[in-house]
Amino acid sequence: MKHEISIEKIKQDAENMYRHGEFYCSEAIVCSIKENIELDLADDAIAMASGFPVGIGTSRCVCGAVSGGVMMLGYFFGRTKKSDPNVNRTLELANELQQSFKDNHKHLCCRILTKDMDLSTGEHMEQCISFTGEIAEKTTNIIVRELELINIDN
Template identity: 40%
Template sequence: MNDLKEKYLESIRETAETYFRKGEFFCSEAVVQTINDALGKPYSDDVVKLASGFPIGLGKAQCLCGAVSGGEMALGMVYGRVHGETMNPKMFEKAKGLHDFIKDQYKSTCCRVITKEWAGDNFQSPERKNHCINITGRVAEWVARELIEDGVIKIEEK
């Protein structure tokens, strides 16, 4: 099962990265689309529109990393609430977990800080784009791992 789980998580990471690499989606959009698909599309493909203002640190402001924003939205697909419901305690736990994971890995959740090596580059260098693609894949993989561990996504041998 562990091998199967790791292969599945690798496919999640690769899917999110491919969306970004091919230019089909930016970071936040790629994470939301990938996780929505992994969940069996509980939301229409239009859900990705909610993530379209977040790339490159909130509309190119280089603030909160867009992949993190997309990951937080993806967590909300499962742990979020609608009007009248109480907050699922896992929502804040998972949201903080993703924040802490990125902060541990990259020392910040701020796009400008995470990409300071390429300041002003605006994705002109393949290195900058690959760096962001990698973060996008890692966020999607982290979210999927949490969903597997909580039994939301079930992995079965076919």
């Protein structure tokens, strides 16, 4: 795992993966953080993110980008042992992430965020690309802060 990273590159890579149709929002966030921080994490983690786009399985509920960010926070700070009290810190960090998005956009619901947009025309693409970058950036900021990594953009 790298200890010196570029948060801006993680954001740009996630946006570009989505923009170019390589991955959807949640997958792009997982992949960008995985690749840029050089995590020893199986590509299966990207596959695990595949059900979250378009508000969880196209139901247009919770924003897939937020879900991808929460997944990565769970990777770094989540528990693997029963009754591990560290889960409380993970819940706090996940809440911080979703609250940041909610403060910026008022809602987490994809249906509301894309209201009056025709998803079949790609009208929503620029907005969702932006959401993907925003969440990749915020998630990485939390990771950098909590693990005391170095953001080389500063």
